Amino acid sequence: xxxxxxxxxPELVRQLFDYGVLRRGVEAGxxxxxxxxxxxxxxxxxxxxxxxxxxxxxxxxMLAEPIFRAVESLRAETGQRLPxxxxxxxxxxxxxxxxxxxxxxxxxxxxxxxxEGVDQRVxxxxxxxxxxxxxxxxSGGELPAMVVIDAVARQIPGVVGNEASCGSxxxxxxILDWPHYTRPEEFRGWKVPPVLISGHHxxxxxxxxxxxxxxxxxxxxxxxDEQQLARVRQILxxxxxxxxxxxGDE
Numbered sequence: 554x555x556x557x558x559x560x561x562x563p564e565l566v567r568q569l570f571d572y573g574v575l576r577r578g579v580e581a582g583x584x585x586x587x588x589x590x591x592x593x594x595x596x597x598x599x600x601x602x603x604x605x606x607x608x609x610x611x612x613x614x615m616l617a618e619p620i621f622r623a624v625e626s627l628r629a630e631t632g633q634r635l636p637x638x639x640x641x642x643x644x645x646x647x648x649x650x651x652x653x654x655x656x657x658x659x660x661x662x663x664x665x666x667x668x669e670g671v672d673q674r675v676x677x678x679x680x681x682x683x684x685x686x687x688x689x690x691x692s693g694g695e696l697p698a699m700v701v702i703d704a705v706a707r708q709i710p711g712v713v714g715n716e717a718s719c720g721s722x723x724x725x726x727x728i729l730d731w732p733h734y735t736r737p738e739e740f741r742g743w744k745v746p747p748v749l750i751s752g753h754h755x756x757x758x759x760x761x762x763x764x765x766x767x768x769x770x771x772x773x774x775x776x777x778d779e780q781q782l783a784r785v786r787q788i789l790x791x792x793x794x795x796x797x798x799x800x801g802d803e
Contacts (some may be wrong), residue, residue, distance in 0.1 A: 556660075617672035634659065640686075644682075
C-alpha cells in the first residue's frame with residue numbers, strides 16, 4: 554500500500570516512515586509513501602494556499618484551487634481513483650474497525666488541513682471521507698494523518714514482525730488490552746502476578762481475559778455487550794467472596 558498525503562508541511566509527515574515498524578515495512582516493500590507539498594500546486598509567486606474567509610471572522614481558509622489541482626494531478630499521474638480522506642475534527646471517529654477497512658482497501662489520499670479549515674467546496678465536491686482522531690483541535694491535519702497511517706499500516710500483513718500481537722491489542726478483540734509485565738519478577742517490592750510465571754497457559758489466558766474485561770468495565774464500559782457485562786459481574790462477585798485472584802478462571 555502507498556500512503557499518499559497532501560500537506561504544506563510534507564517533511565513533518567515524511568519522517569514517520571524513518572522509524573520502527575513503518576521503516577521496516579518500507580524496507581520490505583510492503584508499504585510506501587508519496588508525501589506531496591500542496592504549495593507545489595499553486596501558480597502565484599508566493600505559493601499561496603490560503604486566503605481570508607468570506608463573511609469575515611478570524612483566521613484563514615485553505616484555497617480550493619490548489620487542492621483540486623493537486624488531487625486531480627495525483628489521480629492522473631497514478632492512474633488510480635485515490636479516494637480523498639480529509640482529516641478534520643468534524644469527521645467520523647477513527648477506530649480500529651476503520652483502520653482495518655482502509656488496510657484492506659485501495660490506496661487512498663489524505664488531505665491535511667490548516668488554519669480555520671478548507672473551502673467547503675473541497676468537502677462538497679472532492680472529499681470522499683472525513684475522519685477525526687478525537688474530540689479536540691490540533692494545529693493541522695499532519696498529526697492525525699500520521700495516526701491514521703500508523704494504525705492502518707499495522708494491519709497490513711508483514712508490517713508488524715509478530716502479527717499475533719496485533720490480534721490481542723486494545724480494540725482488536727473488542728475490549729481493552731490486559732496489563733503486561735516483564736523482568737524482573739519483583740521490582741521495588743511489587744511482584745508479577747504468580748499466574749503469569751506459572752506456565753499454565755489456560756489459567757494465564759483466563760487471567761488476561763478477566764483483567765481486560767475489568768479494565769474495559771472501569772474505563773470504557775460502553776464497549777461491553779450484555780454477555781461481557783454479565784461476565785464482569787461474575788468476576789467481581791467471585792473476588793468479593795474469595796479476594797483478588799491472580800489465577801484466572803479455569
